[in-house]
Amino acid sequence: MSVGHITRLDDLAADWLARLESPECSMAERAAFEDWLAASPRHVEAYLEAERLHLLAAGLADDELLRAAIGEMSPPAPRTASRTRRSRWRPWSAAVAAVLVLAIGAATWLRPQPPQVAGYATAVGEQREIVLEDGTRMLLDTDTRVETRFDADLRVVELISGRARFEVGQDPDRPFLVRAASGTVRDIGTTFQVSRRGDDIDVGLIEGIVLVSRGDDGPGRRLAPGEQLHVDPQGRFTPTRALDLEVANGWPRGELVFRKRRLDDLLVEMNRYSEVPLRLAEPELAGIAVSGVFRVDEQAALVEALRQGWGLRAESRDDGVFLYGPAE
Template sequence: MTRQEAQRQEEEEAALWVARHLDKAVDVTAFHQWLAGRDGRRELFDALWATCMDVAVTDALRAKDQAAAPPKAAPPRPVYRRVAFAAAAGLAALAAIWAWPELRFAVTPEQTFATSAGEVRSIALSDGTALFLNGNTRVRVKIGSGRREVQLAAGEALFDVRHDPQRPFTVVTDDARVTVLGTRFDLALNDARVDLEVERGLVRFASTSERQSAVLVPARHGAALINGRIGSPVALKDSAATEWRTGWLQAADMTLGDIVPRLQRWTDKDIIAEDPRLLRTRAAGRFRLSEPRILLESLGDLYGFSVEETGSAFILRKR
């Protein structure tokens, strides 16, 4: 039996146990033996049960039961026949619900990974994909039998995606959606923009606002989503965007406003410019991310601003 077949069997067994609970026809001992038989069964059962308790799903089941119910004037059926009918209807309804791909994916167990300021972490996913998280980053991961999805809730991550034509790999943020089959790319949330850089393969980059068609970004190219629109891909000269893995920032004609969110992943202190115009200052150089005060002071010496460090922030003031 393949891994996908085994997972499908686990899901079908969990669905049957949910149906038995819905019909109040549960062998408690057998149920607990099933739960204990393999890791993850409790989580799978709980997720499917929660889905079936959703108001929309409950309404659908109720409508199905009402449509299948005998006329009120009909004589009552024997109890055992009503129980059998209810069980059959419950199983049929649950089977129909379980067949919906979106609901099947909704009950796939989710994993959350996070890093603290300045922490770089590597993660091996169950499908063979490797994730590398920058500091102050949080992702939620679901690896299902038909698709793979990561939610980038904060920060930046490098994805080395294992090729699987049967299971597209998607990374979603509040503003963007990236879809691949197998590739290596970096995705970063930098304040109001989403930056994508592709090292290998081809990436489909789309805005959730649907103001424009998706943009295909090839290997060694980058693109940015700003104010709901994705710019044209531009060729990359090197892989400077992922130097954060070794604790460095390579800035090439980058505004201070673009540098700040990248540095913010390496400190718990807020970086505040008293005059927003200061963030338009363009800078270049190679800086050590793990030393945020030294980095900011070096930039200040070069571009004319001072740095005041408080207990909770770095305050930048124009000289």
């Protein structure tokens, strides 16, 4: 990317920031802004940088030390000839000292810091909430592994396996990314979920805005609240579809919400929470449509519901609990 292109991108981001803060900004302009963000991850980075510089400038305007230093650097008032050359330059020396202190402080602040790397995992049947140093709340579902890497420029979470929900903390200086297989989810202050099975990725947006892309710099797809999409191992997107919010909000409460879903899908989900799997003894049972709300930690209650509602029978063996159809 050329320097000229970067400069133009920065100017566009600054223009968007000014337009959005104007009380005359229309809904059509806000929609156009969201489309501009979704066009490229670099647009998101440029906007976040413009917002950061704006906040930094606002903070410096109220910095009393900086204002005092600037005041001392004003041209000195005329002095009488009796004053020595040394005393006449004393205010300038103080101002230079103040500026040097600011410069040394800035150099210390800007010195690259080693990234903060951490790993988190849950066992089968366990859910765990972690609050990261930026205030982000990360809920890990059963049998989930993640690695976080925070540095001065980025906040990155690598979803290695499982499922996680993110309520992202505000940090205009550093974009928040979730990487999973070939997909990257770029957040702009929001709540979303990412699920990974092998290299298949599902992303669901609860609130806010996210941009899902192929890698960090690939073409992106913007999600609106209540939408989800699937990314296959080759990085291809499925069409965006509606997210069932009751289902999405169910598993963080320890509940599986099913509406006319296949029985084999239900067992796959339920088995993620148990060391003793439920299995189908008869493959033709897989397509039975099941609806209901099932506690992830109550396998016996699910078996009883299947017995009462669908007439299925259960048999415990060393390698799991096997389900059979109704007795003839």
